Amino acid sequence: MADIKIAITKGRLLDNSIAMFERAGYDCSQLKNPGRRLIHPIPDTPFSGVLAKAPDVITYVEHGVCAMGIVGRDTIMEHSHDFYEVLDLGFGKCRFAVAAPKDKDFYAGYETKRIASKYPKVAHDYFLSKGMDVSVIKIEGSVELAPLLGLSDAIVDIVETGSTLAANGLEVIETICQLSARLIVNTAAMKLHRTEILEFVDRCRGALE
Amino acid sequence: MESYKVNTPEGTRDKLFEESDRRRSAEAAITKLFRRRGYREVITPCVEYYDLFVQAQNPLPQESMLKLVDRSGRILVLRPDCTTPIARVAATRLAQHRLPQRLFYNQTIFRSGDANHGLSSEISQCGIELIGAEGLRADVEAVALAVESLQAAGLENFRIELGHTGFFTALAEEMELDGEKVRALRDCIENKSFAVLDDMLAGENSPAAAAMKRIAVLFGGVEILEEARGLTDNAKALNVIAYLSDIYAELKAAGMGDYISFDLGIVSGLEYYTGLIFRGYAPGAGSVIVAGGRYDNLISDFGKAIPATGFAVYVDSLVSCLPHEEAVKADTIIYYKSGCLKQALELINSLPAGSAELSESESESGCMDDAFARGFKRMMIVSKMGSVEVKIGG
Numbered sequence: 216m217a218d219i220k221i222a223i224t225k226g227r228l229l230d231n232s233i234a235m236f237e238r239a240g241y242d243c244s245q246l247k248n249p250g251r252r253l254i255h256p257i258p259d260t261p262f263s264g265v266l267a268k269a270p271d272v273i274t275y276v277e278h279g280v281c282a283m284g285i286v287g288r289d290t291i292m293e294h295s296h297d298f299y300e301v302l303d304l305g306f307g308k309c310r311f312a313v314a315a316p317k318d319k320d321f322y323a324g325y326e327t328k329r330i331a332s333k334y335p336k337v338a339h340d341y342f343l344s345k346g347m348d349v350s351v352i353k354i355e356g357s358v359e360l361a362p363l364l365g366l367s368d369a370i371v372d373i374v375e376t377g378s379t380l381a382a383n384g385l386e387v388i389e390t391i392c393q394l395s396a397r398l399i400v401n402t403a404a405m406k407l408h409r410t411e412i413l414e415f416v417d418r419c420r421g422a423l424e
Numbered sequence: 425m426e427s428y429k430v431n432t433p434e435g436t437r438d439k440l441f442e443e444s445d446r447r448r449s450a451e452a453a454i455t456k457l458f459r460r461r462g463y464r465e466v467i468t469p470c471v472e473y474y475d476l477f478v479q480a481q482n483p484l485p486q487e488s489m490l491k492l493v494d495r496s497g498r499i500l501v502l503r504p505d506c507t508t509p510i511a512r513v514a515a516t517r518l519a520q521h522r523l524p525q526r527l528f529y530n531q532t533i534f535r536s537g538d539a540n541h542g543l544s545s546e547i548s549q550c551g552i553e554l555i556g557a558e559g560l561r562a563d564v565e566a567v568a569l570a571v572e573s574l575q576a577a578g579l580e581n582f583r584i585e586l587g588h589t590g591f592f593t594a595l596a597e598e599m600e601l602d603g604e605k606v607r608a609l610r611d612c613i614e615n616k617s618f619a620v621l622d623d624m625l626a627g628e629n630s631p632a633a634a635a636m637k638r639i640a641v642l643f644g645g646v647e648i649l650e651e652a653r654g655l656t657d658n659a660k661a662l663n664v665i666a667y668l669s670d671i672y673a674e675l676k677a678a679g680m681g682d683y684i685s686f687d688l689g690i691v692s693g694l695e696y697y698t699g700l701i702f703r704g705y706a707p708g709a710g711s712v713i714v715a716g717g718r719y720d721n722l723i724s725d726f727g728k729a730i731p732a733t734g735f736a737v738y739v740d741s742l743v744s745c746l747p748h749e750e751a752v753k754a755d756t757i758i759y760y761k762s763g764c765l766k767q768a769l770e771l772i773n774s775l776p777a778g779s780a781e782l783s784e785s786e787s788e789s790g791c792m793d794d795a796f797a798r799g800f801k802r803m804m805i806v807s808k809m810g811s812v813e814v815k816i817g818g
Contacts, residue, residue, distance in 0.1 A: 277710065278710045279711065297711070299615050299616040299617075300615040301615070301616050301617060301618055301619075302617070302618065302619050303617075303620065400616070401710055402711065402712075403706075403709060403710055403711060404710075405616065405643075406583060406585060406643065406685065406705045407705055407706075407707055409643065409644050413641065416618065420618070420619060
């Protein structure tokens with residue numbers, strides 16, 4: 216039987232992915248009790264699951280060592296991509312937004328604005344599309360801190376409810392785009408395992424909420 | 425920085441021994457085949473003017489090219505693609521020659537990739553350009569040669585996938601879509617975003633829209649041509665299907681049918697390609713190992729309208745799919761008495777390549793020590809009288 220690996224983003228998306236697989240009729244017992252193993256077969260199918268950090272999911276799929284992956288649209292936008300993005304899985308919903316301190320007018324003044332973000336490419340592309348010159352600073356941890364400390368004028372980040380922003384005196388001034396989890400497929404794998412992969416995609420599609 | 429002294433630049437690396445052997449032998453097998461089919465080699469410069477690659481239909485983004493500035497301040501690029509320089513040659517230096525011209529190349533292209541992606545910025549390509557030939561037989565020749573190239577390199581399990589720019593274009597024309605919508609549809613089809621494609625076409629009830637909905641899954645064996653035929657009565661789209669069927673029939677009759685599959689949803693190179701598009705895949709390579717197609721508009725950018733088709737084999741990707749062969753290991757060391765270099769050379773030339781080395785030791789005992797230390801199985805002592813074999817280590 217073909218050996219088709221699916222890289223799944225660890226954390227929040229994993230629970231949703233497992234729930235979707237189960238609704239699609241796949242046995243996820245091994246995925247739910249990973250133990251020390253790193254590769255988790257789905258019994259009686261050619262598929263097995265691998266858990267990875269979001270950017271690594273993209274790397275594994277691009278290099279073809281995993282045929283498919285489940286990853287947020289945010290990570291896809293931040294990293295260059297060369298794969299098929301076949302399904303919007305509908306879970307992991309949030310949005311990319313620009314947020315700035317409530318009491319200030321972000322657009323006031325003529326100085327070049329500074330933007331802090333975990334997603335420097337997304338931030339840069341967005342302001343480029345508006346024809347606005349900004350300087351983008353990459354921050355790894357809590358991006359909300361940057362404007363509080365006076366490092367940046369605004370942030371570009373993922374926003375779900377906006378409560379973290381509000382608690383830190385920030386508010387969304389613009390939504391960049393909506394985000395959710397996607398099912399991605401390596402281009403060569405799609406061609407070499409057409410039947411198996413299309414069936415998997417169809418079953419997942421049928422199991423979307 | 426000190427480390428720049430000893431490391432190679434990002435995306436490049438040294439290829440030692442077996443790795444370079446494998447690449448060279450694949451290149452040799454493929455170029456030998458090209459010659460046998462009447463193709464002649466062209467070597468174009470490694471650096472070209474940047475302007476050459478800024479063609480109207482050229483999809484290469486400028487940040488993917490490695491640039492230099494020459495003494496007079498002009499921008500040069502390290503060759504990012506082999507076809508464009510050859511198109512330039514065809515339209516200029518070969519303009520007075522009789523067509524068709526069969527040309528091949530075995531060159532490296534350079535790309536400036538993203539950091540830390542593990543992708544190569546130095547990519548070796550063997551490919552052909554069949555310039556000044558249009559129609560079915562020229563396309564068949566290109567695809568058949570691609571199949572044979574992979575076979576010649578020793579690959580057994582692979583797929584060459586055929587697509588055509590005309591199918592999507594005909595349906596899009598029939599639907600009378602504006603440019604914006606066509607671009608959005610293409611993005612979806614290119615990404616095989618099945619669900620988004622369905623949503624986007626949800627309100628449309630025309631037969632063309634129904635066919636368009638299926639286009640992203642219209643890939644696979646020859647049976648998908650039948651399915652495509654049943655989906656539309658658009659004359660242009662049906663012509664494309666008939667054309668692909670004819671190509672397949674010819675290849676099948678040549679015993680290549682098992683290697684051929686189809687994807688009517690290839691829509692990525694529509695600015696560049698003008699007809700048949702094909703790509704090769706193999707287990708073990710995550711990306712394409714062959715890419716090619718018909719590009720009838722490119723050469724006219726250089727002042728002469730000439731139809732053309734061609735393909736490139738991505739040699740490194742191809743080689744990564746080949747079974748690993750153990751290299752010949754040297755097991756014989758040859759010591760020659762002074763004045764016997766001639767006999768020693770005759771001896772080493774008579775042994776299998778790579779199986780023996782000459783000793784640089786000044787004395788027989790020194791050579792013996794060497795032979796033990798380096799694990800040779802035998803030592804040959806060459807004198808005017810002939811050669812004597814000494815077994816080493818039992």
